Amino acid sequence: MIAGSLILSGRGSSARILNGVCLLLILAALLALMGADIEVYRVDPWQELSRIGRGLVQPAWHDLPGLAQALGQTIAFALLAVALAAPLGLLLAMAFRWLPVRLLCAAVRSVHELFWGLIFMQLYGLGATTGLLAILVPFTGVFAKVFAEIFEQQAAEPSRTLPPGTGGLKRHLYTLIPQSWPALVSYTRYRFECALRSSAILGFIGLPTLGFHLETAFRQGQYPEAGALLWAFLLLIAGIRLWLRPRLVPLYLLAACWLLPETVGFSNGGYLWRFISQDIWPAALLEGDWAALQAWYGDMFSEQVWPGLVQTLLLTQIALVLTGFVILLIYPFASRALAGPVLRWPGRFVLLVLRSTPEMVLAYVFLLLFGPSGLPAVLALALHNGGLIAFLVANGSDAEFKSPIRRPDDPTGLKRYAYIETPRRFPALLALLFYRWEVILRESAIMGILGIATLGFYIDSAFEEIRYDRAFLLILVTALLNMVVDSLSRRLRRLARTDRACRY
Template sequence: MTIPFLRLHKRFFLTLLLFLVFGLSLLSVKWDADLVHAGGIQAIRQIMEGFFHPDFSPAILLLGLKSAWTTLYYAVAGMTLAIIYAFIIGILASGILTSNRIARLLSKIFFRGVLGITRSIHELIWAWLFVAAVGLSPYAAIFALAIPYGGILGRIFADMLNDIPKEPIRALESSGASRLQILFYGYLPLVWADMISYAMYRFECAIRSAAIMSFVGLGGLGYQIQLALSDLKYDQVWTYIYLLIILVLWVDIWSHFIRKELKEQHFQKRLYLGWIYTLLLFLLIIAAWGSITIGQTNEFLALFSKKNAASVKSFFADMVGIREVDKAFLSWESWSNALILTFQTLEMSIMAIGFATIAAFLTVLPSVRNIANASLEESKKWYKWILYGLIRLLFIFSRSVPELIWAMIIIFIFKPGLLPGAIALALHNFGILGKLWAEAIEDMDLEPIRNLSSVGASKGQIFFYGIFPAVLPRFLTYILYRWEVIMRTTIVVGFVGAGGLGMEFKLAMSYFQYTMITLLLICYLALVLLADFVSESTRKAAK
């Protein structure tokens, strides 16, 4: 009894500490009427009017569908390369190709380091760098998606390979199988379903990421949203946002069925449907790459031309300041300003996860299926299913719109600063947190909750004495995980005037201050790695 009590005690104080840090972050905002633009209230009215009356004219819908296809083939092509990269580097990072302990350790350290760096930098930052190096090309968007998503997938693939049972592997080793035979006949058959399942989940995320490639001029739905916002045509903005939500939902449903079939126990059914899904996937990949190589004037081989090679060489030479006398990363004044911006970026991320947590906490219970169908409590109310459907739709709407697009809209209401960036990040992550929390409650053991309900406990007592203690560890884990993701994204919302490192990064790119870009990237990487370390340490403390 002592250990569970101590664990609950520790989690309670950890929760209080997180809320205290959130409260301190709010002090960085000057809470007065100056937060909102003079026309902010009018902008809200116009945005809401566009929300309820989108422009569904044939010309706008046709343009939106073409842009949706561009967004889709960016995501498909990027994920194709990401999976190839993740498969190769993930296997090397797992260390399973060598039996020598020292070689395995060195392989893990080096290749996990490669995966760590590539996944730490946001895909939009990669897009900026590729556009600066090779110009406006679809391949800039594709590589910008492939590198960070490959890093994320590779890390997960490596962990999957390291976590499988060792008995089948030892049996193959004792029979004299080579390392490659052990890989293809031992490791991969045990993890391939989980690999495909997680890759499909990341494909959903890649759709949203592909939409924001527009910010560096690479087309897609995000580009149309950005143009419509610039012209204050909010009815068109919402038309393109709705098309993006439909695209994300389509991928979400499709990947759900694929993941379901991978877990299907009936082998023949799984085999039959597996061939259908595989065929559809290959057709989609062929169509995506066909649109890039045939429908675009850019040729893949042109990326490896002498002109592009010279451009890339010049770009990286500028990044390290070979031709520059006063290098920003060697200036104490530049470091001082960058560290202040880094701290502001940290404050923005804490505010964002705090807002998202509060919003999810207030809405999660009505979104739980077990509460809607009265499995957790005996009272059946007709309105519970209506609330369930509305809040679940709110979660879908919230998480389907990328953070940058939320920021583009919010900046028309609030003046530039940390607050609009935090709100934009919170709006996107609120839907993700709410969905994850609702599923955590749906998966918990119902018997203790029913016992509390049967003795006459109120709804508040059921939640605070039954549900909350059981799901608190998972809630904390999801909060910390989303905070890591938010930390990567804070620099992106800064591009549209939300403050922090992102705003300065955009200015440095605009004025070709390459050594300043290098300095800001160093600060950004340090911040992301710090978030990973703090999050991992806190998750361990919460267990």
């Protein structure tokens, strides 16, 4: 990142500021290394790694009905959630100029799907309602934000043709939505891919999606079965454009309703009012005992909020900078201009694997290899997000390489990487990296579910102990932290002046 940031020098004050920001982020990551829990335990990872490798090379396909059911339920949650979240997000995007709407969307999207799943599980048990709402609620906020940004980028001339006094709804229906339709559809398709990953990892809290079977297989050392699950999910993601045809979507929606699982255990939906009016608030607050309330908040801050907050921020910072290095290292292998028309395909396959595999799954594998610390979380976050952004950067390189405006004396190989491709890609790379900053923070928090000492560890423990007041406070801290980072990353993206590259 240092080399790339220096490339920006001479482009004005914004570039100089970005250079300073890049160096500051790297310095912060180096300082974070001293406080983060990234100890490598004395384990023998090579034997375990060889077993995992054999499982991936020789997957066990004997339980095809169970595999099909897991994939079907994963798709069902994702498809129905996106089908509901996209139109809701579109409606909110039309009113996004109102501050209460923006704050609502920021709040709901700042809480990770797994945390929403833990909340709704207390109300509706392990079932369809919990899975759908866990994805639908945060995705609605994301759709509203991105759709509003797409509307802002449209030309103003068509709106001027409308009669004076035309309301906002008609202005959107007759001008902004038709102009934005290709971008809206493209982003919705991408969010469906994200929803598939979110649906898969909901299995880590007990829902019968792919993540549940993956965790079970890894925990029991059944790596051939885990390999079959991973390959099936990878093929599912890779073939989205082949099987997700618009004319088949109504049929898929009907099938998804039929595939949704039944609720396991009892449903607490009738206790919603009690949950939001009593259970999530400290007993001292409900009793009006202000001294006890102050002591409760003090204990929570010193014992859980502060330790979890510090580790979440430290791991996020290290993962953010490591993601930047991963991008610079691997995107050339998927670029036609750098790897060539044939050799780029292995590189693109590696990027497909990295961006398709959920971070929780990668972190779980690294936990088996390196032991319980923050190192598996950092590696998983850097590889997944690095693969995703490197894929987009390589696509941008390919699109420009096809352009006829090329000099015959352009350098090749390492010189082209250092003097042409990286300088051209770096502003968009930075904007994408800043865009994923909030995502990396949210993912760092939920890594606590795997036993890593981030905020998610204390949230998961609070739910297990049925201490909803503690869980609510910790989730609120997580949401506020994400909103602060999102605001900061948005300012940095504007500074990079490449917001249009940040649709992912």
